[in-house]
Structures are given as structure tokens and as C-alpha cells.
Amino acid sequence: MGNNILVRIFNFYYQGFRNMTVGKKLWLIIFIKIFIFFFIIKLLFFPDFLKTKFRTDRERGNYVIEQLTK
Amino acid sequence: MIDSIDLSLVNWSRGQFALTAFYHWFFVPLTLGITFIIAIMETIYVRTGDESWKKITKFWMTLFGINFAIGVATGLIMEFEFGTNWSNYSWFVGDIFGAPLAIEGIMAFFLESTFIAVMFFGWNKVSKKFHLLSTWLVAFGASLSALWILVANAWMQYPVGMQFNPDTARNEMIRFWDVLFSPVAVNKFLHTISSGYVLASVFVVGVSGWFLLRRRNILFARRSMIVASIFGILSSIHLIATGDGSTRQIARIQPMKLAAIEGLYHGQEGTGLVVFGIMVPSEEDPVNENIKDFVFRIEIPNLLSYMSYGNREAFIPGVIDLLEGSEQRGLLSAAEKIERGKYAREVLRELKEADQNNDLTRYESLKATFMDDQFKNEYFRYFGYGFIDDPDKLIPNVPLSFYSFHFMVALGFYFLLFFILTLIFVYTGSIERRKGFQRLALLTIPLAYLATMLGWTVAEMGRQPWVIQDLMPTFAAVSRLDANTVQVTFWLFLIVFTALLIAEVKIMTKQIKIGPNEGGN
Numbered sequence: 001m002g003n004n005i006l007v008r009i010f011n012f013y014y015q016g017f018r019n020m021t022v023g024k025k026l027w028l029i030i031f032i033k034i035f036i037f038f039f040i041i042k043l044l045f046f047p048d049f050l051k052t053k054f055r056t057d058r059e060r061g062n063y064v065i066e067q068l069t070k
Numbered sequence: 071m072i073d074s075i076d077l078s079l080v081n082w083s084r085g086q087f088a089l090t091a092f093y094h095w096f097f098v099p100l101t102l103g104i105t106f107i108i109a110i111m112e113t114i115y116v117r118t119g120d121e122s123w124k125k126i127t128k129f130w131m132t133l134f135g136i137n138f139a140i141g142v143a144t145g146l147i148m149e150f151e152f153g154t155n156w157s158n159y160s161w162f163v164g165d166i167f168g169a170p171l172a173i174e175g176i177m178a179f180f181l182e183s184t185f186i187a188v189m190f191f192g193w194n195k196v197s198k199k200f201h202l203l204s205t206w207l208v209a210f211g212a213s214l215s216a217l218w219i220l221v222a223n224a225w226m227q228y229p230v231g232m233q234f235n236p237d238t239a240r241n242e243m244i245r246f247w248d249v250l251f252s253p254v255a256v257n258k259f260l261h262t263i264s265s266g267y268v269l270a271s272v273f274v275v276g277v278s279g280w281f282l283l284r285r286r287n288i289l290f291a292r293r294s295m296i297v298a299s300i301f302g303i304l305s306s307i308h309l310i311a312t313g314d315g316s317t318r319q320i321a322r323i324q325p326m327k328l329a330a331i332e333g334l335y336h337g338q339e340g341t342g343l344v345v346f347g348i349m350v351p352s353e354e355d356p357v358n359e360n361i362k363d364f365v366f367r368i369e370i371p372n373l374l375s376y377m378s379y380g381n382r383e384a385f386i387p388g389v390i391d392l393l394e395g396s397e398q399r400g401l402l403s404a405a406e407k408i409e410r411g412k413y414a415r416e417v418l419r420e421l422k423e424a425d426q427n428n429d430l431t432r433y434e435s436l437k438a439t440f441m442d443d444q445f446k447n448e449y450f451r452y453f454g455y456g457f458i459d460d461p462d463k464l465i466p467n468v469p470l471s472f473y474s475f476h477f478m479v480a481l482g483f484y485f486l487l488f489f490i491l492t493l494i495f496v497y498t499g500s501i502e503r504r505k506g507f508q509r510l511a512l513l514t515i516p517l518a519y520l521a522t523m524l525g526w527t528v529a530e531m532g533r534q535p536w537v538i539q540d541l542m543p544t545f546a547a548v549s550r551l552d553a554n555t556v557q558v559t560f561w562l563f564l565i566v567f568t569a570l571l572i573a574e575v576k577i578m579t580k581q582i583k584i585g586p587n588e589g590g591n
Binding site for chain 2: 012013015016017019020022023025026027029030033034036037041042045046047048049050051057058060061062064065066067068069070
């Protein structure tokens with residue numbers, strides 16, 4: 001019974017994706033976009049500033065306090 | 071360190087964030103509003119069984135799908151920027167931002183993977199009523215998803231429900247419900263989603279106008295116009311009402327913003343509302359870019375006082391009053407706030423020093439100071455003023471705030487009139503021969519986008535120099551990066567987002583040209 005429901009859910013999505021028309025182009029855009037965002041922009045240009053400079057939260061906190069009080 | 075910050079870094083960081091926020095927001099309001107219009111159309115289909123309503127529903131659903139797909143994940147860029155470009159800010163806000171954004175992410179995931187799938191894949195596979203339920207859930211879910219980021223933004227305008235931890239330099243959320251249900255958050259949410267509903271209504275009426283211009287799909291266009299204009303009228307009324315609510319809040323919470331958007335320099339009792347005005351450099355201080363005079367203005371006497379405090383004679387402080395202060399009016403001067411902010415910063419510095427020197431007695435004493443209500447209310451609340459060296463820097467860009475606000479309000483009233491006329495013309499049967507109005511409907515679409523962007527300009531530029539009201543100025547929030555790196559990513563984003571925008575417009579116009587008879591999903 002449980003298996004049957006899973007198969008039906010799988011088929012629902014499978015048939016849905018197969019029968020898409022405009023949607024296929026849109027999914028391609030989504031995948032390209034996600035790739036650019038996460039694998040180019042995030043990795044190359046957007047490291048977490050405090051995480052890459054400091055190892056612990058205490059160090060990060062001290063740095064920010066230093067920034068805010070000097 | 072803060073004193074020596076590179077202003078070009080601050081400006082490029084702000085420009086980059088504004089660019090990404092504007093592009094992200096280009097996609098959001100249509101999704102917020104068109105889902106409700108689709109849900110209403112599908113409800114009519116389910117209740118009447120009329121197949122033409124199903125075609126209408128599917129057509130607008132396809133346009134929603136295009137907008138949703140191109141826009142999805144564009145907001146993630148801003149989260150990248152928080153961690154990279156705005157690290158001081160991100161650290162300082164602590165979990166106030168993290169919690170709402172996490173809820174938004176989880177909600178969006180479940181919404182997108184389940185009910186949107188039923189919306190697009192479920193025709194003839196699930197019952198009509200379950201499909202309709204899914205459509206309504208997508209509509210409500212989209213607006214609810216927007217709630218969380220708007221709560222976070224409202225906290226920046228009106229920080230409540232938190233306690234500053236001087237050991238970590240983070241604000242910790244101590245009253246979640248105060249953050250969620252702060253009056254600013256509630257009003258901002260209602261006002262912003264209403265603007266999305268109005269934009270989507272304009273979009274539907276405008277695209278329908280295009281079909282009428284082409285003399286195609288007349289019944290489809292007329293029916294779409296009826297649903298969108300009724301939804302648009304109700305949304306416009308709500309938009310105006312919540313805008314009025316914003317005025318009352320700004321008067322109490324961000325009086326400098328109110329003064330800026332009204333171009334009010336010298337406060338007075340019984341202040342009038344400027345309906346229209348043209349600003350020129352002031353004769354008193356022609357060098358100061360933020361001090362302007364009106365060369366011409368139309369004003370409704372006493373209205374701003376009444377809108378702000380429900381009293382026609384109430385005193386509304388102007389920019390100069392807020393800088394100079396007034397004991398009689400209970401206004402602290404900017405100089406006094408700056409002194410208090412500097413003291414709060416100094417206490418934080420001494421606490422850190424005592425901690426590093428293992429001076430436990432002094433550390434405990436200073437820590438107790440931070441927990442003291444009097445210190446919190448009279449000093450720490452002005453923490454951000456401690457960074458300001460010149461009171462003039464507390465004035466936002468007055469002309470930009472003034473013109474953005476007035477143009478936005480004018481457009482808001484224009485949209486209401488536009489929807490009323492649409493409804494009248496459809497019901498009287500004259501809409502098909504009114505070519506001028508059909509063209510106007512099409513031209514109104516970019517005006518709706520402009521209005522919603524102006525709204526964000528007012529909200530964000532009007533509250534400068536603050537990134538968190540009174541607690542953190544924008545220049546203190548940025549990471550110490552090389553300004554050239556920020557410039558590179560600015561241009562990169564401009565290219566990527568412009569490409570997405572072009573893709574959106576091209577795919578959508580192609581789908582509109584195909585029309586409602588073909589549908590597609």
C-alpha cells in the first residue's frame with residue numbers, strides 16, 4: 001500500500017515533467033541559474049567573510065567588537 | 071578602523087545590494103498577486119464548470135510559472151552578500167535575521183515541491199477541488215513566504231524583541247512574537263503584499279488590453295479584466311489604507327524619514343501635506359545638497375498632522391528640529407544622541423578590554439551596565455549615533471525621498487482610478503472600442519513596476535544613514551573588502567540579472583502571443 005503511494009507520487013512527478021512544454025525551457029534556465037549562483041558566484045566571489053578569516057565564534061565576535069569600537 | 075573606511079567600498083556595496091534587491095523584487099510582486107487572481111479564476115471554473123474559465127486559468131498560470139521559474143533563487147544572492155559584504159551587520163543582527171530566513175526557506179521548499187507541482191501537473195490527475203485547494207495554498211503560501219523577509223526588514227526599521235549581548239556583539243532574540251507582530255512588521259507585510267496584488271492586477275489588465283488591441287480572445291480578455299480590476303480595486307484600497315498606517319508609524323519611529331519624504335525642514339503645528347512640489351537649492355545653504363526650498367508646491371493644510379497623530383494641530387518636527395532638538399517638544403538634539411552613542415560604544419570597548427585583561431570585577435560591572443534598563447533606553451538605543459561625526463550625515467537624501475514618495479503615492483491613486491475605469495468600461499461594453507484605454511492599460515504595466523520600486527526606495531533611502539535604525543549606520547556594517555572586488559561582482563550581477571530579465575520578457579511575450587487557446591505548462 002505504502003509502496004503503491006510512493007509509485008503514484010513518482011509517476012505523478014515523472015509524467016508531469018515528461019509532458020512539460022514551456023516548463024522544459026524554464027527548468028533549463030533554473031539549472032543554469034543555480035549552477036552560476038552556487039558554483040561560480042558563491043564559490044569564487046562570495047566566501048563568508050568572518051568564517052574564512054576566523055576559526056571560532058569568539059574570534060569573530062572579538063573582531064566585530066573591535067570594528068565597532070575603534 | 072570605522073573612521074578610516076573607504077567610502078567607495080560603502081557606495082559600491084550599497085549599489086550592489088540595491089541592484090540585486092531591485093532585480094529580485096522585479097519577480098516577486100507578480101508572483102504574490104497573480105496567484106490570487108488565478109485562484110479566483112479557478113474557483114469560478116470549479117463552481118460553474120465552464121471550460122473557458124479553465125483555459126483562462128491555465129493561461130495566467132503559465133505566465134505565473136515563467137515568472138516564478140526565472141525569479142526563483144534570485145533572493146539567494148542577497149544572502150551571499152550579507153555574509154561577504156555586510157559581515158559586521160550580519161554578525162550584529164545575530165539570529166534575528168537567521169530565524170525568519172530559515173522559516174522562509176523551509177516554507178518555500180515545501181510550497182514549491184508540493185502544491186505548485188499539483189497546480190501544474192495535477193490537471194485531470196487530482197480532483198478539481200483538491201487542485202483548487204492547491205492553487206489557493208500556493209497563493210497564500212507565496213504571501214506567507216514573503217512575510218518572513220519583511221519581518222526581518224521591519225526589524226531593521228524598528229528593532230524590538232532583542233537583547234544585545236556585549237560578549238559576542240550580537241543581538242539575541244528574546245521575544246519572537248514581538249519581532250513577528252511588531253506594528254511595523256504587520257503593516258509592512260500588508261502594505262508590501264498589497265503592492266504585489268496591485269501590480270499583478272495591472273499586469274493582467276494590461277496584457278488583456280493587448281489582446282483587445284489585437285482583436286483576439288475578446289471573451290478571455292474581458293473576463294480577465296473583470297477579475298483583475300475587482301481584485302485591483304480591493305487591493306488598491308487596502309494599499310492606500312496601509313500606506314496611511316505607515317505614515318502614522320513613521321511619524322513616531324522614524325521622524326527623520328517622514329520629514330525627508332515631505333521635504334519638511336522646519337516643523338510646525340498643523341503641518342500640511344505637500345501634494346505636489348518642486349525643490350531647488352536652498353538660498354540659506356546652497357552648498358548643502360540635502361537642504362532644499364520649494365519653488366512651487368500644492369499643500370493640503372493640516373493634513374500631515376492629522377494623518378500622523380489624528381490631530382489637525384499636532385506638531386510635526388522637521389529636519390532642522392530633529393537635528394537641533396527641543397526640550398519643549400521632548401526632542402533630543404543630534405549632538406546629545408551622538409554623545410550618548412559614543413558613551414555606549416566606549417562602555418562596550420571597556421568591557422572587551424576588561425575581558426581581555428581578566429579584570430573580572432570591572433568586566434562584571436560593565437556587563438551589568440549593558441543589562442540595565444536605563445542604560446539600554448537612554449544610551450544603547452543611540453549606539454549607532456556614536457559612529458556619526460557630523461549631524462548633517464543624519465539627513466537622508468531629501469529630494470530622492472520626496473520625489474520617490476510623491477510619485478509612488480500619485481501612482482497608487484492612479485491605479486485605483488485605472489481599475490475603476492476598467493470595470494466601468496467592461497460592464498458598459500465600451501472597452502473593445504476604447505483603443506486609447508487599451509494602449510494605456512499596456513503602458514500602465516511598467517508604471518506598476520516603477521511604483522513598487524519607488525516604494526522600496528522610500529523605505530530604504532528614507533531611513534539612511536541607518537542599516538539598523540539608530541543602532542548601526544550603513545557604513546559601519548560593511549566588510550573590509552577591496553572596493554574593486556565589489557565593483558567586479560556589481561557588473562557580474564548586472565550581466566546575470568539582465569540576462570534573466572531578458573529571458574523572462576522574451577519567454578513571456580512569446581507565451582502571450584500564443585494566447586490562451588494553446589496553454590502549455
